Amino acid sequence: MQADVMPAVVVSAEPLLIAAYSYEFDAVVMLKFPSELASMYDLRKGTRLVSSTYYGDDGETPTDIFPGENGICGMNDFFPIIQLFIAKDDEKIKKRTELFDEELWAKVERLAADYLNEHPDTARDGFFYLR
Numbered sequence: 683m684q685a686d687v688m689p690a691v692v693v694s695a696e697p698l699l700i701a702a703y704s705y706e707f708d709a710v711v712m713l714k715f716p717s718e719l720a721s722m723y724d725l726r727k728g729t730r731l732v733s734s735t736y737y738g739d740d741g742e743t744p745t746d747i748f749p750g751e752n753g754i755c756g757m758n759d760f761f762p763i764i765q766l767f768i769a770k771d772d773e774k775i776k777k778r779t780e781l782f783d784e785e786l787w788a789k790v791e792r793l794a795a796d797y798l799n800e801h802p803d804t805a806r807d808g809f810f811y812l813r
Contacts, residue, residue: 685734689782690764692729693794695720699805701794702733702762703786708750710793712801713762713808723766730779730787733762746804748797763811 690702693712698720701710719725737757743749744759769775797804807813 685736685763687765687778687781688733688735688762689779689786689790690731690733690762691787691790691794692720692725692727692731693798695726698725698808699798700731700764700808701790701797702735702764703790703793704735704737704755704760704762706737706753706755706757707747707760708752708754709748710790710797711746711760711762712794712797712805713764714805715764715767715808719767723772728791732765732775732778732781734765736761736763746801746806748801750793761810764808767808 688703690700693699693701696717698715698717700713700715702713703710737755738759738761739757741758765775766772
């Protein structure tokens with residue numbers, strides 16, 4: 683199984699909400715995590731992160747994905763895993779945020795703000811892969 687490395691941004695520390703981007707969909711999904719992780723990893727609104735994003739094609743697109751106009755994917759779902767929460771080397775993971783230019787970070791932040799405003803009660807379990 684392969685994954686894309688994609689940008690993600692903290693939109694709230696309490697509750698801990700992280701918007702994870704996929705260029706395949708040109709969209710973000712909102713992930714909710716236990717709030718204690720915010721203090722454990724010194725996360726605050728605007729903290730930049732990276733995800734390993736996997737894709738699925740086994741049904742309808744979930745109602746929490748709102749594909750953008752520049753989406754290129756034939757898949758119907760994406761599953762971001764925040765690398766910071768599964769890695770052994772936090773500094774190496776944090777350095778990966780440099781893979782993305784400021785234009786993309788601005789886009790992710792805008793999509794995240796729009797998502798939160800338009801769908802304030804919509805968030806996936808960020809640790810879906812542990813359930």
